[in-house]
Amino acid sequence: GQQLNQSPQSMFIQEGEDVSMNCTSSSIFNTWLWYKQDPGEGPVLLIALYKAGELTSNGRLTAQFGITRKDSFLNISASIPSDVGIYFCAGRPTDSWGKLQFGAGTQVVVTP
Amino acid sequence: EAGVAQSPRYKIIEKRQSVAFWCNPISGHATLYWYQQILGQGPKLLIQFQNNGVVDDSQLPKDRFSAERLKGVDSTLKIQPAKLEDSAVYLCASSSTLARPQETQYFGPGTRLLVL
Numbered sequence: 001g002q003q004l005n006q007s008p009q010s011m012f013i014q015e016g017e018d019v020s021m022n023c024t025s026s027s028i029f030n031t032w033l034w035y036k037q038d039p040g041e042g043p044v045l046l047i048a049l050y051k052a053g054e055l056t057s058n059g060r061l062t063a064q065f066g067i068t069r070k071d072s073f074l075n076i077s078a079s080i081p082s083d084v085g086i087y088f089c090a091g092r093p094t095d096s097w098g099k100l101q102f103g104a105g106t107q108v109v110v111t112p
Numbered sequence: 113e114a115g116v117a118q119s120p121r122y123k124i125i126e127k128r129q130s131v132a133f134w135c136n137p138i139s140g141h142a143t144l145y146w147y148q149q150i151l152g153q154g155p156k157l158l159i160q161f162q163n164n165g166v167v168d169d170s171q172l173p174k175d176r177f178s179a180e181r182l183k184g185v186d187s188t189l190k191i192q193p194a195k196l197e198d199s200a201v202y203l204c205a206s207s208s209t210l211a212r213p214q215e216t217q218y219f220g221p222g223t224r225l226l227v228l
Contacts, residue, residue, distance in 0.1 A: 042203050042219030088154050099168055100217065102154025
């Protein structure tokens with residue numbers, strides 16, 4: 001079946017450093033989404049990407065939809081303590097209608 | 113605008129017992145989703161409703177899980193009987209319409225289930 005591989009699994013960084021994580025898929029997606037989940041809460045959408053090659057920013061966050069349509073990355077610049085959480089990529093395969101597949105998540109820990 | 117509401121927030125039961133979760137989506141949202149999130153994993157779609165009809169339940173373990181959205185608004189997800197491996201967070205999400213697949217899904221806070 002289709003799978004999303006998200007890496008790294010976890011990151012321990014110092015405040016002010018940049019963070020980069022990525023997702024790859026075994027099949028072509030028509031949508032890539034990046035979510036953040038805080039403890040005890042549901043995922044919250046950070047960035048949505050709908051076209052191959054699209055590069056989108058949301059404050060200190062930047063994400064790109066890979067040209068092959070099988071991958072995406074998320075960068076966080078100048079990390080701050082509130083960036084702590086689990087970041088999930090999610091993709092919508094071309095043959096699905098609304099159905100999302102999620103990666104396993106990247107745990108980000110920011111130390112002062 | 114009120115978000116997606118879920119209750120209860122936490123539930124502890126013994127295996128073979130039954131449990132039900134409730135979800136009230138954002139007002140006016142036609143599409144409702146139930147996800148299962150096992151610790152250390154991303155959410156996995158269990159069932160998707162468009163109004164009161166099921167769009168996709170291919171990953172719902174139908175021998176023990178059931179869900180309904182009778183009036184096309186709120187929804188319940190039931191597990192009967194529960195197994196140890198059902199311990200997870202059950203997330204409800206909604207989006208305004210299925211007509212545009214890129215519609216954003218808004219998630220509720222989830223119900224944390226522990227089966228002993």
